[in-house]
Amino acid sequence: MTKINWVQKLSSRKFWVAVVGFVTALLYAFNVADASVEQIVGIITAGSTLIAYIIAEGFVDANR
Numbered sequence: 001m002t003k004i005n006w007v008q009k010l011s012s013r014k015f016w017v018a019v020v021g022f023v024t025a026l027l028y029a030f031n032v033a034d035a036s037v038e039q040i041v042g043i044i045t046a047g048s049t050l051i052a053y054i055i056a057e058g059f060v061d062a063n064r
Helices: 006-010 013-029 034-062
Strands: none
Touching: 006 034, 013 034
């Protein structure tokens, strides 16, 4: 069994789009208010942007 490269996964836009899609579907399935869904999706998107930036900067700094 191979190990999952979490650094690569967490910096992947496809991964975060999948997470947002899954969470959004769950929230709508449980009848969460639209405003709350928008806030949660916004938080996930902001967090994923920050994580991707930190990982990218780490790669740049490591290659210097």
